[in-house]
Amino acid sequence: MTKLSKSILGTIKKNKIQPRSRWQFVLLHVLLWVALATSVVLGSLAISVILRVITGVDWEIVRYVGNGAIHSFMLVLPYIWIAILGLIMFLATMLFEKTKKGYRYSPVMVVITSVVISLLFGSGLYFVGVGHSVDTALAESIPPYATWKEKRDGAMVVPDRGALVGRIINLMSDEQIMMIDFKGTKWTVDITDAEFKDDFRLQLRQSIGVLGEKIDEDEFKAKRIMLWKPPVRPEGKMRPPTPPDRFKNID
Amino acid sequence: MQDYSKKTDAELVSLTLKDQEVFLYLMERYEKKLFRYIRHFSGVNRETAEDILQEVFIKIYKNLNDFDLDLGFSSWVYRITHNETINQIKKINRHKTLPIETDDDDVKSLIDILESDVNIVKDIKKKDLQQKVRKVLSMLSPDFREILILRYLDEKDYKEISDILKKPMGTVATLINRAKAQFKQIAEKNNLIYLIS
Numbered sequence: 001m002t003k004l005s006k007s008i009l010g011t012i013k014k015n016k017i018q019p020r021s022r023w024q025f026v027l028l029h030v031l032l033w034v035a036l037a038t039s040v041v042l043g044s045l046a047i048s049v050i051l052r053v054i055t056g057v058d059w060e061i062v063r064y065v066g067n068g069a070i071h072s073f074m075l076v077l078p079y080i081w082i083a084i085l086g087l088i089m090f091l092a093t094m095l096f097e098k099t100k101k102g103y104r105y106s107p108v109m110v111v112i113t114s115v116v117i118s119l120l121f122g123s124g125l126y127f128v129g130v131g132h133s134v135d136t137a138l139a140e141s142i143p144p145y146a147t148w149k150e151k152r153d154g155a156m157v158v159p160d161r162g163a164l165v166g167r168i169i170n171l172m173s174d175e176q177i178m179m180i181d182f183k184g185t186k187w188t189v190d191i192t193d194a195e196f197k198d199d200f201r202l203q204l205r206q207s208i209g210v211l212g213e214k215i216d217e218d219e220f221k222a223k224r225i226m227l228w229k230p231p232v233r234p235e236g237k238m239r240p241p242t243p244p245d246r247f248k249n250i251d
Numbered sequence: 252m253q254d255y256s257k258k259t260d261a262e263l264v265s266l267t268l269k270d271q272e273v274f275l276y277l278m279e280r281y282e283k284k285l286f287r288y289i290r291h292f293s294g295v296n297r298e299t300a301e302d303i304l305q306e307v308f309i310k311i312y313k314n315l316n317d318f319d320l321d322l323g324f325s326s327w328v329y330r331i332t333h334n335e336t337i338n339q340i341k342k343i344n345r346h347k348t349l350p351i352e353t354d355d356d357d358v359k360s361l362i363d364i365l366e367s368d369v370n371i372v373k374d375i376k377k378k379d380l381q382q383k384v385r386k387v388l389s390m391l392s393p394d395f396r397e398i399l400i401l402r403y404l405d406e407k408d409y410k411e412i413s414d415i416l417k418k419p420m421g422t423v424a425t426l427i428n429r430a431k432a433q434f435k436q437i438a439e440k441n442n443l444i445y446l447i448s
């Protein structure tokens with residue numbers, strides 16, 4: 001035996017150093033995998049909300065407002081969610097590298113796999129309506145989130161070019177409604193000759209898009225009305241159209 | 252008295268967990284290799300290398316229950332040594348000015364291996380050559396120096412290096428090629444090798 005080895009064993013004995021228990025390592029590895037699984041779930045949720053946001057808008061208005069396809073798409077992209085997704089993907093990659101054999105895989109492959117898994121799960125969650133539920137729940141419980149959404153949608157408010165997006169605040173008559181656009185301006189909208197894109201019933205607090213003509217600073221004549229962010233599953237919250245019952249005050 | 256010399260590393264780990272004394276045999280098996288690796292990699296003097304080695308063995312002992320049979324004990328202890336050496340170098344903050352510590356034999360073996368990749372001037376005196384190779388090694392960036400040491404002095408294969416440095420094998424191959432390229436570049440500047448056009 002060498003002198004150094006004996007001296008090291010002496011130090012171990014003198015300081016009563018003991019090997020750490022196996023369960024401590026097992027627990028650490030389990031926690032790591034739980035964190036990794038959590039980040040994949042969060043990534044999938046983020047994807048489902050992104051899909052919900054992108055498909056929830058009415059692309060007729062988006063295309064009308066945007067200058068070309070790319071600009072239109074940029075108007076709709078939910079940058080906050082994309083940033084959150086990027087952060088989660090980064091975290092998942094870091095966590096995977098910390099697993100026992102994670103370093104054996106190329107980081108690029110890990111990122112691609114992580115994105116593909118999140119896309120698959122995220123699409124599944126979107127199709128069962130989770131993206132819509134998360135988006136709605138966040139908007140209802142976190143006021144700044146709702147404000148951010150409305151501000152983002154405010155980009156679609158260009159009355160001078162004949163486009164309004166906002167919420168119905170008063171169903172005045174069969175011919176007029178009052179709405180507040182997502183930039184905060186109140187409008188009296190003449191819907192006498194308006195064509196409804198999808199058959200639906202106007203309701204208070206409903207978000208709609210209106211294409212038409214600005215008549216005055218607070219008056220707008222609608223030519224075409226559409227739902228802004230209809231539910232993912234139309235058979236869910238929205239009832240089928242019943243023309244005579246088109247206007248209904250839910251309050 | 253049991254003969255531990257024929258036991259595998261994994262068996263010795265299991266036995267150490269039951270009997271502390273068996274750890275001596277594990278330490279003896281790796282002491283010289285790890286000591287040499289620490290000195291080559293960090294350039295620290297003998298005393299500091301011994302201090303680092305002591306910390307390494309204590310860490311190995313503390314973490315014996317985390318040893319993964321799939322990894323291989325050798326790669327696992329080299330990984331701990333790599334991490335501990337880096338930590339110690341950071342502590343003493345000397346990593347940029349450390350001279351490379353190599354034995355003449357090591358330098359010779361490195362020259363032999365590198366000869367297949369670079370063309371060493373034939374008429375250079377052996378002693379001068381060794382000094383120059385040592386100088387070139389000391390001038391390499393720490394990452395490149397370490398990977399050449401692991402590959403050519405400690406004779407680790409790509410998978411072992413991948414396990415020690417926790418990098419994918421593709422990255423290891425790239426690093427080795429870059430390290431050789433840097434070695435060649437520095438060696439050329441020092442008139443150690445010439446290029447065949």
